[in-house]
Amino acid sequence: MLSFIVNSYSSRAYRTIGSVHAQVYTPAGRTTAVSVQGSETVVSLDGVTKTYELGGTVEALSDVSLSLEEGSYTAVMGPSGSGKSTLLNLIGGLDTPTEGEVRVRNNDLAGLSEDERAELRGTEVGFVFQTFNLLPRLTARKNVAMPLSFSGVPRDERLERAASLLEDVGLGDRLDHRPPELSGGQRQRVAIARALAPEPSVLLADEPTGNVDTGTGERIMDVFGDLSGSGNSILLVTHERRIAEHADRIVHIRDGEVEDIEEV
Amino acid sequence: MDLRDAVGMAAGALWSQRLRSALTVLGIGLGTAAVVTFVTFGASLRADVVGQIDTSTANNIYLLSTPSDEEGFPERPQPVFTERDLSELRSIEGVDRVVPQGTVGISSITFSNSTLARQSVTATTPEAFSGISFRQGEPFESGTDEAVINRRAATVFEQNLSVGDEVSITRRSNETVDATVVGIVNRTSSQLPFQTFVQQPRFYLPTEPHYDAVVESPSLGVNQRAYPQVTAVADPSELSGTRERVRSYLNDSDASGLQPPGYSLSARTGGDIADGLEELINRLTRFVTGLAVISLFVGAVGIANIMLVSVTERTREIGIMKSVGARNRDVLLVFLIEAALLGAVGSLIALPIGVAGGWIATSYADIPLTLVPFWFGVAVLVGIAVGVVAGLYPAWRAARVDPIDALRRE
Numbered sequence: 001m002l003s004f005i006v007n008s009y010s011s012r013a014y015r016t017i018g019s020v021h022a023q024v025y026t027p028a029g030r031t032t033a034v035s036v037q038g039s040e041t042v043v044s045l046d047g048v049t050k051t052y053e054l055g056g057t058v059e060a061l062s063d064v065s066l067s068l069e070e071g072s073y074t075a076v077m078g079p080s081g082s083g084k085s086t087l088l089n090l091i092g093g094l095d096t097p098t099e100g101e102v103r104v105r106n107n108d109l110a111g112l113s114e115d116e117r118a119e120l121r122g123t124e125v126g127f128v129f130q131t132f133n134l135l136p137r138l139t140a141r142k143n144v145a146m147p148l149s150f151s152g153v154p155r156d157e158r159l160e161r162a163a164s165l166l167e168d169v170g171l172g173d174r175l176d177h178r179p180p181e182l183s184g185g186q187r188q189r190v191a192i193a194r195a196l197a198p199e200p201s202v203l204l205a206d207e208p209t210g211n212v213d214t215g216t217g218e219r220i221m222d223v224f225g226d227l228s229g230s231g232n233s234i235l236l237v238t239h240e241r242r243i244a245e246h247a248d249r250i251v252h253i254r255d256g257e258v259e260d261i262e263e264v
Numbered sequence: 265m266d267l268r269d270a271v272g273m274a275a276g277a278l279w280s281q282r283l284r285s286a287l288t289v290l291g292i293g294l295g296t297a298a299v300v301t302f303v304t305f306g307a308s309l310r311a312d313v314v315g316q317i318d319t320s321t322a323n324n325i326y327l328l329s330t331p332s333d334e335e336g337f338p339e340r341p342q343p344v345f346t347e348r349d350l351s352e353l354r355s356i357e358g359v360d361r362v363v364p365q366g367t368v369g370i371s372s373i374t375f376s377n378s379t380l381a382r383q384s385v386t387a388t389t390p391e392a393f394s395g396i397s398f399r400q401g402e403p404f405e406s407g408t409d410e411a412v413i414n415r416r417a418a419t420v421f422e423q424n425l426s427v428g429d430e431v432s433i434t435r436r437s438n439e440t441v442d443a444t445v446v447g448i449v450n451r452t453s454s455q456l457p458f459q460t461f462v463q464q465p466r467f468y469l470p471t472e473p474h475y476d477a478v479v480e481s482p483s484l485g486v487n488q489r490a491y492p493q494v495t496a497v498a499d500p501s502e503l504s505g506t507r508e509r510v511r512s513y514l515n516d517s518d519a520s521g522l523q524p525p526g527y528s529l530s531a532r533t534g535g536d537i538a539d540g541l542e543e544l545i546n547r548l549t550r551f552v553t554g555l556a557v558i559s560l561f562v563g564a565v566g567i568a569n570i571m572l573v574s575v576t577e578r579t580r581e582i583g584i585m586k587s588v589g590a591r592n593r594d595v596l597l598v599f600l601i602e603a604a605l606l607g608a609v610g611s612l613i614a615l616p617i618g619v620a621g622g623w624i625a626t627s628y629a630d631i632p633l634t635l636v637p638f639w640f641g642v643a644v645l646v647g648i649a650v651g652v653v654a655g656l657y658p659a660w661r662a663a664r665v666d667p668i669d670a671l672r673r674e
Contacts (some may be wrong), residue, residue, distance in 0.1 A: 094587060096669050122589015131582045133671065137280040146590035151271045188614045192590065 110217035126195025128150035130207035185216035274601035292563030292610030298556035300618020306549025321534030341492040344519040358506030364491035389477035401427035401447030411443035417465035571658035583670025599659035607651020
């Protein structure tokens with residue numbers, strides 16, 4: 001099958017990319033299109049249970065097994081309190097499972113130290129939050145470059161890469177604007193660029209359209225669509241079917257259990 | 265995260281809260297400035313005093329009978345050293361000469377038509393002037409009505425006194441001594457080292473015939489003159505040995521038998537007294553600096569307080585940093601640097617303020633300003649250290665923020 005290795009940002013490869021699997025960080029506008037085949041698993045959950053002690057034992061997830069293939073686009077749908085955010089936090093290495101195994105790119109998260117999980121968050125996953133979670137006093141460019149500062153990418157290089165990513169999401173003329181000077185949609189695109197900065201194995205989006213109007217939400221989903229089209233693995237959490245339908249498959253989750261997996 | 269990035273991040277956070285940062289900096293800055301002020305003042309005082317100590321008195325051994333619990337400046341010494349003590353002291357090895365000094369109670373001194381009310385004049389022997397250069401004239405002779413005065417005394421009357429002038433001294437007994445001024449000096453060899461600080465007018469008369477404090481010598485059983493202060497001038501080559509021999513003599517001197525209970529005899533060299541004085545100033549400086557250090561603590565508490573507020577306010581920011589890969593130590597570093605920056609900037613602005621304070625204090629005390637750059641360096645380091653110490657707990661709290669809780673916050 002035809003595959004390309006595309007690294008359009010600098011001559012330096014951020015991570016070794018296998019010849020079979022190409023990763024492209026390019027949303028709309030880039031001419032290179034890559035199809036990904038014979039995919040390997042980027043994220044797998046095996047019998048994952050997560051319980052919290054909140055005056056009694058609360059089971060947020062119960063025996064969940066799920067795997068995400070490289071380049072796949074998955075939506076997790078469920079009502080609030082169903083455990084979908086917990087699922088995201090576990091994959092993102094913010095939380096650890098009570099039982100079972102969570103693997104991201106073959107790293108068993110339970111076996112990682114706190115520092116190693118922080119490193120994983122800075123290199124293997126990219127979070128996109130409902131409330132954007134940008135640092136208001138930093139410019140768009142510095143917000144995008146921030147994850148790279150924790151993984152030791154030199155300053156000039158990460159600022160250059162941040163500028164290029166912002167251009168890709170259509171904010172090339174907003175590099176030095178601070179989040180309060182940007183619209184909700186623009187802020188979310190800055191957040192997406194930030195999530196892409198470390199070339200993560202998987203993008204984790206938690207209700208990314210929850211804080212913007214319907215029209216803006218659609219445009220953000222278009223960005224995700226383009227990212228998926230260029231080979232990024234995406235896990236999207238939402239409670240709206242309309243949003244979930246942008247994905248290739250929808251994992252229905254209720255009361256901490258996977259109810260159904262629906263191919264779209 | 266490298267140090268430069270962390271500093272940039274910390275500086276950005278402080279800059280985004282400019283007023284608050286400025287006030288915190290002011291707090292620690294004023295504390296450090298107070299320390300710098302007092303240290304500068306102490307150093308200036310010390311330099312001034314040490315500079316004024318008459319080093320030519322280093323070989324003098326001063327014998328005094330003073331209350332045992334009194335330190336520093338001897339006040340109102342008792343007349344306990346008899347003529348027999350003087351002659352015994354003169355025979356001690358290493359003692360070049362022995363100069364007694366006492367006071368003669370008077371009521372006034374008149375020169376020309378102007379009269380000066382005065383409590384006492386000093387009675388001493390011609391040896392007090394041996395080795396002293398005279399501005400005018402020469403030492404008095406024993407058994408005469410000649411007087412020697414110091415420079416200041418020459419100018420206290422309407423007309424300036426000079427050699428050959430006659431002053432009439434009215435004693436307490438109303439008897440009048442008409443003394444002829446034969447010499448004008450800057451100082452005497454028996455003068456205590458710090459008596460040159462304040463130039464008071466001094467009049468010297470020979471002990472014979474003017475000094476009349478008499479006691480019965482316990483060892484000889486006869487009445488003799490007794491003096492409150494005796495100076496033994498030692499051979500410089502064996503000063504400390506001579507001092508020890510003088511001390512051991514004091515144990516069976518007439519003076520030890522005559523002194524009132526609670527008094528003790530001391531034999532201290534000019535160097536001992538100068539050291540004591542220096543130590544006194546150092547102790548004073550340390551005490552006042554200690555007080556100023558309290559304000560440094562206040563500044564440190566200010567930093568700790570504002571950093572804790574900052575950690576609470578920026579919990580979400582910490583969560584964001586952690587979600588994009590910040591390790592605990594990265595967060596710790598950023599917050600520690602913030603606190604250290606507050607301390608460092610505070611102590612940097614403290615230097616000019618503190619030096620200005622020192623300048624004001626020294627001008628007020630009328631002593632020359634002495635700057636000690638070493639202490640400026642210490643002040644800046646202490647400022648940074650105070651910031652770091654004050655920031656430790658807040659930074660530790662920041663590092664331990666749970667990203668999930670933090671991100672859930674609004």
